Amino acid sequence: MAKLTYLGHSAFLLELDGKRIVIDPFITGNPKAPVKVDDLKDIDLVVLTHGHGDHLGDAIQILKNNPKAKVVAIFELANYVAEQIGDPGRAIGGNMGGPMLVDGLKIALVPATHSSPYGAPTGVVIMGEEGRVYHAGDTGITMDMKLVGEIYKPHIALLPIGGHFTMDPVEAAKAVELIQPKVAIPMHWGTFPVLYGKPEEFKELVEKKCLPTEVVILQPGETYEFSFK
Numbered sequence: 233m234a235k236l237t238y239l240g241h242s243a244f245l246l247e248l249d250g251k252r253i254v255i256d257p258f259i260t261g262n263p264k265a266p267v268k269v270d271d272l273k274d275i276d277l278v279v280l281t282h283g284h285g286d287h288l289g290d291a292i293q294i295l296k297n298n299p300k301a302k303v304v305a306i307f308e309l310a311n312y313v314a315e316q317i318g319d320p321g322r323a324i325g326g327n328m329g330g331p332m333l334v335d336g337l338k339i340a341l342v343p344a345t346h347s348s349p350y351g352a353p354t355g356v357v358i359m360g361e362e363g364r365v366y367h368a369g370d371t372g373i374t375m376d377m378k379l380v381g382e383i384y385k386p387h388i389a390l391l392p393i394g395g396h397f398t399m400d401p402v403e404a405a406k407a408v409e410l411i412q413p414k415v416a417i418p419m420h421w422g423t424f425p426v427l428y429g430k431p432e433e434f435k436e437l438v439e440k441k442c443l444p445t446e447v448v449i450l451q452p453g454e455t456y457e458f459s460f461k
């Protein structure tokens with residue numbers, strides 16, 4: 233079984249096809265983080281959607297703590313992070329195009345409508361035998377999500393719902409309609425007061441659309457297990 237553990241905000245630990253992957257590991261300064269940075273051991277990949285502090289987070293420390301781990305992100309961001317750890321060889325920098333082939337997985341960077349201090353902001357689809365997971369990063373709604381759904385057919389979509397910087401529950405529910413995943417999990421909510429979007433509201437809005445998508449609300453520290461083999 234693959235496992236997806238919510239670390240609060242937009243941070244996840246994804247255990248897929250035997251690989252341990254952290255996505256947007258904002259732990260230090262994240263009031264909802266259920267783990268400490270040093271608890272993240274045996275990490276294979278650190279995947280980043282963009283360079284804002286609440287997503288880049290503790291990536292550099294995690295890479296220092298896990299000497300075999302590589303950073304996967306858009307070219308400029310991956311290289312920036314690898315420079316900080318003094319090991320350019322651990323950067324897997326790609327761009328929005330076809331997927332990168334990484335450790336037996338396919339990882340596609342996809343458009344996000346947002347900003348970033350290092351390269352363009354992205355979402356990411358991580359594809360393995362056990363399933364395909366789309367982490368939308370920080371983004372507003374965009375028709376590109378329809379293409380993400382059609383081309384990569386993600387089983388699970390992790391969508392920001394907090395509003396202010398990203399989609400709120402209204403846009404995120406529409407995004408579910410465009411993507412048509414089997415499971416949608418809200419993220420980027422509840423961390424700071426400015427993020428007003430509530431996961432229950434998102435769930436209700438999706439359910440009203442009568443889509444074949446189940447909304448799963450994870451609290452920080454909770455794990456969703458799956459296998460879509």
Ligand code: NI
Nearest residue numbers: 282284346370
């Ligand atoms: Ni951001």
Ligand code: MN
Nearest residue numbers: 284286370397
């Ligand atoms: Mn953010």
